[in-house]
Amino acid sequence: MTAAFSFSSIDKTFSSKDGGEVIALQNVDFDVRQGEFVTVVGPSGCGKSTLLRILAGLEVPTSGTVSMGGVPLSGPSRDIGVVFQVPVLLPWRTVLQNVLVPAQIQRRDMAAATAKAQEYLDMVGLAGFATKYPGELSGGMQQRVGIARALVNEPKVLLMDEPFGALDAMTRESMNVELLRIKERSGTTIMLVTHSIPEAVFLGDRVVVMSPRPGRVTKIVEVDLPKPRPLSIINSDAFGAYVSDIRANLQAVGGLD
Numbered sequence: 001m002t003a004a005f006s007f008s009s010i011d012k013t014f015s016s017k018d019g020g021e022v023i024a025l026q027n028v029d030f031d032v033r034q035g036e037f038v039t040v041v042g043p044s045g046c047g048k049s050t051l052l053r054i055l056a057g058l059e060v061p062t063s064g065t066v067s068m069g070g071v072p073l074s075g076p077s078r079d080i081g082v083v084f085q086v087p088v089l090l091p092w093r094t095v096l097q098n099v100l101v102p103a104q105i106q107r108r109d110m111a112a113a114t115a116k117a118q119e120y121l122d123m124v125g126l127a128g129f130a131t132k133y134p135g136e137l138s139g140g141m142q143q144r145v146g147i148a149r150a151l152v153n154e155p156k157v158l159l160m161d162e163p164f165g166a167l168d169a170m171t172r173e174s175m176n177v178e179l180l181r182i183k184e185r186s187g188t189t190i191m192l193v194t195h196s197i198p199e200a201v202f203l204g205d206r207v208v209v210m211s212p213r214p215g216r217v218t219k220i221v222e223v224d225l226p227k228p229r230p231l232s233i234i235n236s237d238a239f240g241a242y243v244s245d246i247r248a249n250l251q252a253v254g255g256l257d
Ligand SMILES: Nc1ncnc2c1ncn2[C@@H]1O[C@H](COP(=O)(O)OP(=O)(O)OP(=O)(O)O)[C@@H](O)[C@H]1O
Pocket: 014, 015, 016, 022, 023, 024, 042, 043, 044, 045, 046, 047, 048, 049, 050, 051, 085, 213
């Protein structure tokens, strides 16, 4: 089967303002299957956001190729939705209007898109906030607007960069459960970056573990836990074993303080 997307020998080096170079990614090489949920964990600064931005077509690798459905990627694709680490919302537009931005850019039927937008706002727990402005929302609520916005066009691939990092633990858990539900329903291929090992295990079909900078993939863990996954699974021995295994791997490569 054709992979949903593949990273082949990706290197990324940034030149810094003082003339030096920062190697962000080194020889990153893996495939993501159609409909798979892949999570990426690694220490701060190891290149997780860079990897995601390369796939989103927002950053060009120094060498190597990324392909989607076997075709090399050459810029942003309308089949990819992105949830950024910090939601970039337009302050002069209401919550609903912000969620509709991608639909407008792609010239979708606005009546249908508005119905979808309402559905996703409801799903992220913001049903009553459609007419509010971003400045009237908490950071966590703004992040949830960003999630609804990424989903409004129902992309084939959804990229999420620490989407729940700013949320309180309880909201975060319910968003995790909700995200798995969306995934089951839509069959979307998802790649999600997180700092949280338990979150990576709970959500992932596979967990990609990265080393400290320069970011390399040190291990890919297949998570053989049943789906759908109830939240209670996090108390099981099998779940705990995956978390310890990944933690030990990160420790071995110096990725945990
Ligand atoms: N546009 C840029 N110019 C120069 N250096 C950059 C640029 N973007 C990222 N970097 C550097 O590349 C490295 C990887 O950054 P990246 O944001 O991908 O890390 P990360 O794993 O997402 O970290 P975090 O977990 O803190 O979000 C860092 O050293 C960062 O300083």
